[in-house]
Amino acid sequence: MSHTHHHGIGSEHPHSHLIQNLTGILFFLIWILDSFLIKFAPLETELIPFLIRFLIFAACIGLGVFLGVKSHNLIFGGSEYNQAISKGVYSYVRHPMYLSFLVIYLGFIILSFSIITFIFWLIILYLFDQMAQYEEKDLERILKANYLEYKRNVPRWIPRKIL
Secondary structure, eight states: OOEEOTTSSSEEOTTHHHHHHHHHHHHHHHHHIIIIIIOOOSSOGGGSOHHHHHHHHHHHHHHHHHHHHHHHHHHHSSOOOSSOOOSGGGGTOSOHHHHHHHHHHHHHHHHHTOHHHHHHHHHHHHHHHHHHHHHHHHHHHHHTHHHHHHHHHSOSSSOSSOO
């Protein structure tokens, strides 16, 4: 059984909410344990001063919140869509909402140099990529050439142009 978007076309991965919630809880649990108890960091965190790490962390949080809010507002902002959303943050990456979580998590990893959390982040990236592929296949089925054109012009994760 697939779950469709409230204000769009296509379907979400059937377990997307479960995956996002569980990975978020596990991410922060692992990050807290590794950053404050285990402290497994192969590089000394002092190699990069805390202020620099904090500024990168703050930039990641800011970018993640920006992507999350902008993508959420486009999807759930009251407009119904019968085609791929290709404006706003969706003109830079195809999955800005998933990317928002990945960027925020990466900020926490940079703050503490948590290698164990980074390994888990790679697992989250894989899971999010699988969810994105599932959703894209459904949009290809529904929108056909229009979505394939969008995919050619807009990358899944890493923007080709700056915001």
